[in-house]
């Protein structure tokens with residue numbers, strides 16, 4: 001990176017930009033046919049905490065004919081220095097400009113990083129719009145959960161990978177090599193659009209009538225009308241990096257991440273991950289213990305985090321935790337479970353975990369009353385929560401975190417009051433069990449509901465910002481005990497998140513305007529600038545309320561309807577209707593398949609260990 005040495009002493013955290021960590025892969029550029037820059041549109045500390053990066057880095061670098069290097073969004077200070085000295089965006093491994101790569105691959109984990117995507121294209125010296133780029137430029141691709149509504153970024157991205165990337169990325173690289181992709185960009189895009197799970201937005205045309213989407217259609221006959229997500233089969237054997245990169249600077253999740261399962265069977269009606277990562281697939285205990293052994297040996301970390309959407313749902317979690325602790329005892333390695341559901345938590349599990357260091361525990365009841373928990377299909381009761389927290393207090397924890405949402409569909413004042421009552425009950429439980437008042441602490445974290453594509457709540461509007469701000473104030477006032485700590489998420493950020501999450505192609509110009517006005521790192525409270533966002537909407541004539549506050553009818557064509565998760569719309573409508581009458585739908589892990597349609601479509605079924613079986617798969621109900 002020419003000139004970078006002069007600027008590293010002028011920026012915060014230079015370690016973000018130097019590379020050279022343990023276990024990185026540095027290949028000879030001349031020896032490979034395709035070079036991929038993996039771009040994470042947030043800081044190094046956030047990006048390096050993301051397991052998907054390590055997995056795809058491993059998948060691509062395992063190939064002899066390809067290489068992958070990493071690039072992160074430079075923080076504000078670094079961007080300023082880079083722009084002043086005309087230093088282009090560069091990769092960490094070889095410090096080469098991003099424009100020298102064949103493919104620039106973004107992962108889209110969060111809507112509030114979209115202005116960083118645009119900024120990184122600009123810093124790389126690339127034309128922002130896909131239709132302005134030529135054979136001289138890298139192909140710009142994107143994947144991750146936000147690609148399930150790709151439309152707001154469709155002006156900027158050449159193609160999207162929908163679903164799990166392990167296999168489809170390799171297929172894409174094979175095609176690139178076969179077709180000499182860089183020299184045949186247009187042909188490559190057409191051929192790529194035939195790979196299942198690939199969406200090329202320039203090959204689809206959107207028409208509107210009276211401001212509403214009327215159709216989204218392919219412009220060529222041989223292109224699929226809808227793009228169906230990719231799912232990894234035989235998850236137990238899927239490529240897994242047993243030699244992950246170990247950062248030399250502190251990152252957000254600074255520990256081994258061992259992915260124990262993918263997907264979730266619960267069917268919470270607000271949760272996009274629960275819909276897009278179906279079906280649930282678990283890794284076998286034998287695989288997990290073997291992977292853990294290698295990970296500890298190859299990284300030197302003292303903590304393993306068992307990751308999945310809901311770690312305690314793993315069929316034989318207590319057994320696996322015990323086996324891992326036995327295996328790792330001599331190495332002083334602790335285990336943490338970052339995502340716990342209140343009902344599956346057991347005293348036994350709490351005790352197993354605290355055999356070593358005691359990590360923080362977070363429980364997510366999400367809503368303050370039973371009626372609202374049933375509406376969102378959370379499927380847990382107050383008794384479940386109190387049993388779970390009792391187990392935690394009994395096992396020695398004194399500080400717990402509770403996570404709630406406000407603005408959920410059908411919410412009433414009593415649901416808001418319920419958050420305070422429930423939090424107070426948890427605290428009282430701890431005190432009654434002998435936790436000293438000086439040490440007892442319940443952190444109550446409250447965010448705002450954001451309607452997400454492909455969920456039963458995709459048709460629902462977000463609650464008005466003034467209402468959300470009022471409710472946050474109400475909660476702040478009522479949670480006044482010293483041992484109850486209130487954390488809240490800025491509803492103005494949630495509003496932009498809702499606009500982007502339900503956005504269509506027309507929103508791209510507002511994103512670009514927001515970026516050009518200076519929006520960066522919008523998910524960071526110190527960077528978020530609501531005024532600039534409002535100005536961007538004004539200048540582009542976009543009414544953000546029409547995205548965030550719109551209540552869709554079931555017959556309306558949604559901006560993401562041509563992206564198919566495998567979960568049928570009929571099922572989502574039924575789930576929405578059941579939500580409105582606060583009816584719960586059982587978990588398919590418990591043996592009742594509620595017929596979301598996915599297993600029938602993908603000719604698959606959930607992969608569970610520990611002897612549990614799912615009852616016969618139902619067709620779409």
Ligand code: SF4
Nearest residue numbers: 588593594595596599
């Ligand atoms: S089809 Fe049934 S078993 Fe399969 S993911 Fe959907 S609800 Fe679960």
